[in-house]
Amino acid sequence: MIPWVVLERLYLYYSYVESLPPEISWVSSQMLGEALGISPDLVRKDMTYCDIKGKPRQGYPVQELKNYLRKLLKLDEEVKSVIVGAGRLGSALANYDGLRKNNMRVLALFDVDPEKVGKSLGDLSILPLEDLEGFVKKNHVQCGVITVPAHSAQQVCDLLVNAGIRAIWNFAPAALRVPHHVHLRNENIVQGFVLLRIRMLEVN
Amino acid sequence: MIPWVVLERLYLYYSYVESLPPEISWVSSQMLGEALGISPDLVRKDMTYCDIKGKPRQGYPVQELKNYLRKLLKLDEEVKSVIVGAGRLGSALANYDGLRKNNMRVLALFDVDPEKVGKSLGDLSILPLEDLEGFVKKNHVQCGVITVPAHSAQQVCDLLVNAGIRAIWNFAPAALRVPHHVHLRNENIVQGFVLLRIRMLEVN
DNA sequence: TAGATTGTTAATCGATTAACAATC
DNA sequence: TAGATTGTTAATCGATTAACAATC
Structure with missing residues (x-):
């Protein structure tokens, strides 16, 4: 190992x-x-x-x-994914070429905002959150990306877990609880900024 | 320490x-x-x-x-910043409330695309890359955020360093070279995905 | 009091660095 | 050959865990 x-x-x-x-x-x-x-x-x-x-x-x-x-590093293995939260960050990830090239295959985005639902992003649809569970099950989605605000992250996480997802990539600054068979990775962007600032101000 | x-x-x-x-x-x-x-x-x-x-x-x-x-953790210290690369990721960061609340103060975005230059994002202007050096010097900008494609990241980095920036927050998947007085933090999003996939596929 | 929880020291564990022989 | 660079073992360093006395 x-x-x-x-x-x-x-x-x-x-x-x-x-x-x-x-x-x-x-x-x-x-x-x-x-x-x-x-x-x-x-x-x-x-x-x-x-x-x-x-x-x-x-x-x-x-x-x-x-x-x-x-x-x-299993770079050639395709990972079927959905992105929950079709804000700017979610859209950025959905369109990010670096991820596509590395075989992250985004199947759809989900959002609660009726303004966004029904629209599309390139060739990806933005679907209502109610459809999430069915979609994940039907398409055997392996990975859920969370780009919603912190206060609804746990709720979205639970939805994904119940639908049978195997990995969660979390961009919300929230400490999520997942069962141990689900792999969780936190991408805490605010923490990144905070740590950079400390270094910058510390050394002078 | x-x-x-x-x-x-x-x-x-x-x-x-x-x-x-x-x-x-x-x-x-x-x-x-x-x-x-x-x-x-x-x-x-x-x-x-x-x-x-x-x-x-x-x-x-x-x-x-x-x-x-x-x-x-110096959370109350304001950091004057510019974002170079006004694509989806740059825009997402510019508008991210979590960063604003943590006193990252974005002064402007920069881009080379004439389509984007001149437009604005909320109350932030998108300025041409030529103005970067002057802007950083005039406004005593401390931190540069790089959200351009990997192939132009080093070039943007050099511009920022020459303008006297003190910290660089790099979102491009590129190994940047900076003088030792400049603090560099890499936020390698693709790496994040790669590592999550390995964990997911390894254990089963 | 009994029991929970801190604060601290010692033991363990793991990762990095140093050193150097082997090799092309 | 001489010199650069790998591969590997031993030494060091630092971080985590275990243990337990002190305290409210």
Whole structure:
């Protein structure tokens, strides 16, 4: 089992080599480390979790590394998703190309606002919240994205859980309770800002 | 100096007590831990970094804790910011109430798209990228938020750094290089999705 | 009082760094 | 060959957990 912190870095390595021009076919722990602010020692240690052989004086083979990490990180697995909350953030995520390219497949958005319901966003419909449970069950949706205000996040979460969702990606600043078989990831944007401010003001 | 991991949790404690109904005036390490998925032991340990006295059989005084953490986490300090990239994500952040309430003060958005430039978003103007440097200097902007595509993120970053910005909040999936006096925080949304998917597919 | 809960110290655990031999 | 770089083991560092006395 690869430790969680290592997986996080492996994805960073992946996106870095992904962004490399095609003529570069070897990458060293030093290059990787420098680009990502990680010590070369640690990069090498992380690499020992992968079934990739580096070469002294050259580093790691880019193409092989890319393919290997793609598999390991399951980047080719499609995830059927719905987004609940068709505000600006929900719409941004629905249209975000980086997510589409990484095989997050958004099937629909949901909202309570009658102004929004019935409209569409590109080729995605905005459906009423009442339809959520049926839709999730019928389409075997695996992942629910929550982009509603904090005060209704738990309620939406419960709806998703009852409909049989397996993962929840929560953007509302709320501490959600989910049964242990449901995977929850909080993307606390406000916390991100708060922590950046502290660093900025601390060091002066 | 309070360790970074502890600061992250202190903010979680803060938002939790913030969300409590006013009639609750004491909160125990158990309550906090349960709500946030943290062991009560660790909550108590974290509390030792704060100048807050708990009471056996009662816990910690909510109001005091709230005030104390507000100061410690510098939540009342206003941060003058600009958002570069007036797409859906940039607009979502510009309008996000959670950020406004936490004293992120957005002064303007910037974009290269002539379609967007000149328009406004609520009471915020969308200005051309050429004006960025002058605007940042003139208004003593402290923080730049990057919501442009990955391929132009470094360029925007350099512009901000040259204009004298002190912190960069980067939403583009790119490994930016900044001089060491500039604080950089990456909010890698795609990574968030990738890690959630791994957890979901791993355990079953 | 008895029982719940804090505050603190010691033990454990895990992650990072340092060091260095092996190799191309 | 000399020099750069991997792969791996040992040392260090830091964070979490366990344990328990103090206290209301």
